[in-house]
Amino acid sequence: MSLIKVVEVSKSYEGGDGVVQALTNINLEINEGEFLALMGPSGSGKSTLLSILGGLNSPTTGKLIIDGIDVYALASERLADFRHEYVGFVFQQYQLIPYLTALENVMLPLAITSRTGREQRDMAQTVLDKVGLGSKSLRLPNQLSGGEQNRVAIARAIVNRPSLIFADEPTGSLDSKTAKELLELFQALNQDGLTIIMVTHNRENLEWVSRAVYIRDGVLSQIPQ
Amino acid sequence: MRLTNIALQNIRRRKMRSALLMLSVIIGVASIIFLYSTTQAMQEDVANKLDQFGSxxxxxxxxxxxxxxxxxxxxxxxxxxxxxxxxxxxxxxxxxxxxxxxxxxxxxxxxxxxxxxxxxxxxxxxxxxxxxxxxxxxxxxxxxxxxxxxxxxxxxxxxxxxxxxxxxxxxxxxxxxxxxxxxxxxxxxxxxxxxxxxxxxxxxxxxxxxxxxxxxxxxxxxxxxxxxxxxxxxxxxxxxxxxLMSTLESRDDTVSKFNLFARSVSLILFLASGLVITMTMKSSVEERTREIGILRAIGFRKRHIIQIVLAEAGWLSLLGGLLGYILGMGMAVSFGSDLMKAQVHIPWQPDLLMYALSASLIIGLTASFYPAWKGSRLDPTESLRYL
Structure with missing residues (x-):
């Protein structure tokens, strides 16, 4: 069943040398429970497509339908609510808040819910346990390794039980052992029912995903399995 | 965790920046309290001296x-x-x-x-x-x-x-x-x-x-x-x-001019403090562009961002107001009279504490509103340098 439907999406923006066409007429359907890889070289438009899929960056033309909702037809604050309810992000540089502990970082998406402090704490601790960082929950981000920070970012992405996880080059700055552990974690989450869309330029990661698409110069093509 | 906790954690863990913001409130409030107390004493002193100057x-x-x-x-x-x-x-x-x-x-x-x-x-x-x-x-x-x-x-x-x-x-x-x-x-x-x-x-x-x-x-x-x-x-x-009404009118005229001067200086200090807080909060919000981007990306509404920035400004302003009151009043009581060569004793005025807290809160929130509003409107993609 199709969870995400990308219809004729194009994105252009003003660059230093005039208008840059980042994406051209993208059409894509992603099923619920898929683990999709967005492949492509640097500057191909894969991160732009990911930000559009995540409701962060409106396309110049085209539509994004997620779970039957025309995402970019939503007003700004409803779009924020949509992101909160449906989407979990794992950013390229982890993007943790430096003055909050691992536990507090994970609790962030819950801070704007009606859950009590204890409920929030329990939920955050549970997901930290799940990503293997239960014992380091009171550490600040700068007291954690890159791989551990990445796991905190994943915990933060899943704590609110979203339908979708968007991960932008999550293994980009990790050694091969840590990268493998992380992909195993993603695979486990996917097996739990989460739909995951991961941007990567590493072909080795393809063995972990259920499907991959390739972007070059803003144009999408399927990669046969 | 609530939004105010995020603000409090930011204050607690970014001590230097928080201290700088609070310092601007302390200096502003202390100056106004000191000036107000001493000019009140001076007014009384001047009025008394004028009263003694002829019947x-x-x-x-x-x-x-x-x-x-x-x-x-x-x-x-x-x-x-x-x-x-x-x-x-x-x-x-x-x-x-x-x-x-x-x-x-x-x-x-x-x-x-x-x-x-x-x-x-x-x-x-x-x-x-x-x-x-x-x-x-x-x-x-x-x-x-x-x-x-x-x-x-x-x-x-x-x-x-x-x-x-x-x-x-x-x-x-x-x-x-x-x-x-x-x-x-x-x-x-x-x-x-x-x-x-x-x-x-x-x-x-x-x-x-x-x-x-x-x-x-x-x-x-x-x-x-x-x-x-x-x-x-x-x-x-x-x-x-x-x-003798002419004597009194002349006295009142002098005292009211004095009063006007004191109020003008207080207003200037109030505005200067507001400007300093605005600039400090603006740079604080700009410093946290990436953080705001993260919060917006994970579903925080604009008003949530405004609430966090204002909660932070509010706490720091209240604390700054309290410390500013203690410092300003303490200075006025200790050496205000000597400094102004006034013969009137300046007492501790607890009623000024409420004014100091209210004024510092108003100035802190007002000065921070624009940076908070501007921060809330940041594009999350731009904030995260996502593209």
Whole structure:
């Protein structure tokens, strides 16, 4: 069943040398429970497509339908609510808040819910346990390794039980052992029912995903399995 | 975790930046509190000094006519209804007796010297010199008072009679030494009169205990003159107690100008503090662009971002307001009076704490609103440099 439907999406923006066409007429359907890889070289438009899929960056033309909702037809604050309810992000540089502990970082998406402090704490601790960082929950981000920070970012992405996880080059700055552990974690989450869309330029990661698409110069093509 | 916790954690873990923001509030509030307290004390001090600079209440017989003295005239003593010395201790029994800084009784009489009609004024020299602080008397050293056998002359009288200090003048058959001559004051009651000891004139005119009028300097800053005149009227039957409105208006004018100056400086400080807080909050929000991007990306609404920034500003402003109050009030109480050379004691004013907290909160929130609003409108993609 199709969870995400990308219809004729194009994105252009003003660059230093005039208008840059980042994406051209993208059409894509992603099923619920898929683990999709967005492949492509640097500057191909894969991160732009990911930000559009995540409701962060409106396309110049085209539509994004997620779970039957025309995402970019939503007003700004409803779009924020949509992101909160449906989407979990794992950013390229982890993007943790430096003055909050691992536990507090994970609790962030819950801070704007009606859950009590204890409920929030329990939920955050549970997901930290799940990503293997239960014992380091009171550490600040700068007291954690890159791989551990990445796991905190994943915990933060899943704590609110979203339908979708968007991960932008999550293994980009990790050694091969840590990268493998992380992909195993993603695979486990996917097996739990989460739909995951991961941007990567590493072909080795393809063995972990259920499907991959390739972007070059803003144009999408399927990669046969 | 609540939004306020995020703000508190930010304050707690980014101590230097939080301290800088709070410092701007502390300096602003402390300056305003210090300035307000000391200028209040200065106003009271200036008002008191102006009140002592000449009389502001005149006590006259209920009816009477006569010789001219500051608008009062005295004719033959027999026709004048007079006051007597027993009124002086009665004046000290009014409710606001501590406001009566100077009580200067006077006996007015006339005499003929070298063919000229001259006004004689019997005064209590110690009180008179307190009242007439602008007098410059040639022949008398500072703080020296004439004795019972001495007189001082107004400049016009001295000139007309050709008298100078240490010469002798005969008044109603008694010789007096000229102790000094008052430099011209521009007012006829000072320049055209002979001043002598009150009891001596009472004996010379055979009017023991008699006085013609009482000039009083009341400190009206804390107690309105109308109240003092009413209290005096009630205690002194058969008298007419009059407030000298021109003196009061002049005093009020000076004090209100002073007040206006203090308020203007406070307003400037208030605006300067607001500007500093705005700039600090603006740079703080700009510093946190990436963080705001993260929060927006994970579903925080614009109002959530505004709430976090304002909560942070609110906490720091309240704490800054409290510390600013303690610092400003402490400085004012400790050395405000000495610094301003004011003779009024500055007490701790707990009521100012509420004003300090409210003002710092208002200034903190107002100054932070624009940076907060601007921060909330940041594009999450741009904030994260996502593209």
């Amino acid at each position: 502001n209440i005149l006590i006259l017989p209920d009816s009477g006519q006569s010789l001219t003295f500051g608008g009062i005239t005295v004719e033959a003593p027999t026709q004048i209804k007079e006051l007597d010395m027993s009124l002086i201790p009665l004046m000290q029994t009014i409710k606001n007796k501590e406001t009566l800084a100077t009580i200067a009784p006077k006996l007015l009489a006339n005499t003929n010297l070298k063919g000229r009609e001259i006004l004689l004024l019997g005064v209590d020299f110690s009180q008179e010199f307190k009242l007439k602080k602008w007098w410059k008397v040639d022949g008398l050293s500072k703080n020296q008072l004439p004795s019972a056998g001495e007189v001082i002359l107004g400049s016009d009288v001295a000139l007309a009679l050709g008298l100078s200090p240490n010469q002798t003048v005969t008044i109603k058959g008694q010789d007096f030494k000229v102790a000094g001559i008052i430099q011209s004051t521009g007012s006829s009651e000072n320049d055209q009169a002979v001043f002598m000891d009150l009891t001596v004139l009472q004996k010379l005119t055979k009017r023991p205990n008699a006085i013609s009028l009482i000039e009083t300097a009341a400190l009206c800053y804390t107690c309105p003159i109308e109240e003092i005149t009413q209290q005096l009227s009630a205690k002194l039957p058969g008298t007419k107690v009059t407030a």
